[in-house]
Amino acid sequence: MKTISVHTQNPYDVLVERGILQKCGEYIRPLTKAGKCAIITDDNVNALYADTVTASLEENGFSVVKFVFPHGEGSKNAQVLLEIYAFLCENEITRSDCLIALGGGVVGDITGFAAATFLRGMQYVQIPTTLLAQVDSSVGGKTAIDLPQGKNLVGAFKQPIVVLCDPDALSTLPEVFLADGMGEVIKYGMIRDAQLFDKLCGLDLCTVQTEFDEIIPACIAIKRDVVENDPFDHGERMILNFGHTLAHAIETYYHYETYTHGSAVAAGMCMMTEQTGTQEQYEKLCACCEAYKLPTSVEASLEELVPLCGGDKKRAGDKLRYVVCEPVGNAVIRTVTLQEFHDLFVK
Ligand SMILES: NC(=O)c1ccc[n+]([C@@H]2O[C@H](COP(=O)([O-])OP(=O)(O)OC[C@H]3O[C@@H](n4cnc5c(N)ncnc54)[C@H](O)[C@@H]3O)[C@@H](O)[C@H]2O)c1
Incomplete structure (x- = not known):
């Protein structure tokens, strides 16, 4: 098992181990006085x-209730949140109980948002089952x-009491979501770890899975290092957004339909590197993305995409911040005017 300790205001560990789902209760039991756990999940993962x-929670003395909602981004809304609150009330979940994502x-x-807000806050555990959730969102x-x-417009910072990652759970993940998560994995190599990036360049969507025991903890450690330095997203955390300025424009242009987030990030990273990196870096990054069935560009032109970058959350007044990797493994934040950003891409 690999342990990555996150030292935020409420410290917690991220544990990565094959088969950890079967013994999750053992790891959660010492961390909480909860009598009841409420599992929140979607229909795919439920099945x-x-x-x-x-079973593991019950073996470890918890009583368990479960709320299941339809899978997909369409469920991440206020209506489903209200249904979760109602479910927690009906099941008499108290502040000392625990939610399981x-x-x-x-x-x-x-x-996490329900845990941040229900009864003014309660404990929760993250058990992420997609690659993106394991290396990033959890x-x-x-x-x-x-x-x-818009997406993610209402939220809170709320740390879990533990994150339990089971790389075996990724074996059932459809290929499109595996590729999607690889977009973020490649990003970690680009921003902080040239060795990881080189390793990824030698693998593909199939072979990478045998290396997850090393790769997933490496990505989590990078995210940990960045969020520890900037827990509330005021500065350095921005480097996690490499590729995202153009990715958000791509997602907006295509109405979140044509490209998954990870594939938009891959295209965004390549398009950014084409303008700001060396030819060798650009070609290597493109080859790496292609090995994971990720796009390296999109049909929409830069003339069409660049104006949409102004809507990015990282905009501050008439200035825009974006990230470049100079060289691979060393992300740098640049602040420019919207006009300068436009001139960089639209020649
Ligand atoms: N909080 C953060 O810091 C942060 C960071 C990045 C992204 N996000 C958010 O994460 C969300 C995207 O997450 P996602 O890509 O995991 O999407 P998702 O939760 O919709 O999961 C993708 C699909 O995979 C299915 N699935 C999940 N695990 C599975 C498994 N092991 N086997 C088979 N199917 C499985 C799900 O049912 C779903 O259909 C977005 O809402 C995004 O805003 C949050």
């Missing part, structure tokens, strides 16, 4: 893993729901 998690980033984000304490006006 695959909820019984295993329930079992699933991908959607489950993690909405459950660590760092950001929780949120979407509004009709």
Whole structure:
């Protein structure tokens, strides 16, 4: 087992171990006085893993209730959140009980937000079951729901009491979500770890899975280091957004339909590196993304995308911050005017 300790205001560990789902109760029991655990999950993950998690929690003395909602981003909203609150009330969940987020980033984000707000806050555990959730969304304490006006517009910082990552759970993940998570994994190599990036360049979507025991903890440790330095996202955390300035524009342009987030990030990283990096870096990054069935560009032109970058959350007044890797493994934040950003891309 690999342990990555996160030293935020409320410290917690991220444990990575194959088969940890079967013994999750053993790890959770010493961390809480809860009598009851409420598992929050989606229908896909429920069918695959909820019984295993329930059995282990019960073996370790918890009584267990479960709320299941339909999978997908469409459920990360206020309506489902209200249903979760109602479920917690009906089941007489108290402040000393514990929520268990079992699933991908959607489950993690909405459950974390429920834990931050129900009864003014209660404990929760993250059991992430997608690659993206294991390397990214379950660590760092950001929780949120979407509004009709935009993604992640309502949220809170709320750290879990522990994160339990089971790389074996990724064996059932559809290829498109595996590739999606690899977009973020490649990003970690680019921003902080040239060796990790080189390793990824020698693997592909199939072979990488045998290396997850090393790669997943490496990514989590990078995210840990960054969020420890900037827990509330005021500065350094921005480097996690490498590729995201253009990715957000791509997602907006295509109405969140054509590209998954990870594939938009991959295209965003390549397009950024084409403008700001060396030819060799650009070609290597493109080859790496292609090995994981990720796009290296999109059909929409830079003329069309760059104006949409102004809507990025990282904008401050008429200035825009974006991230470049100079060289691979060393992310740098640049602050420019919208006009300068436009001139960088649209020649
Ligand atoms: N909080 C953060 O810091 C943070 C960071 C990045 C992304 N996010 C959020 O994460 C969300 C995306 O997360 P995601 O990509 O995990 O999406 P997701 O939660 O929708 O999961 C993707 C799909 O995989 C299915 N699934 C999950 N685990 C599975 C498994 N082991 N086997 C088979 N199917 C499985 C789900 O049912 C779903 O259909 C977005 O809402 C995004 O805003 C949050």
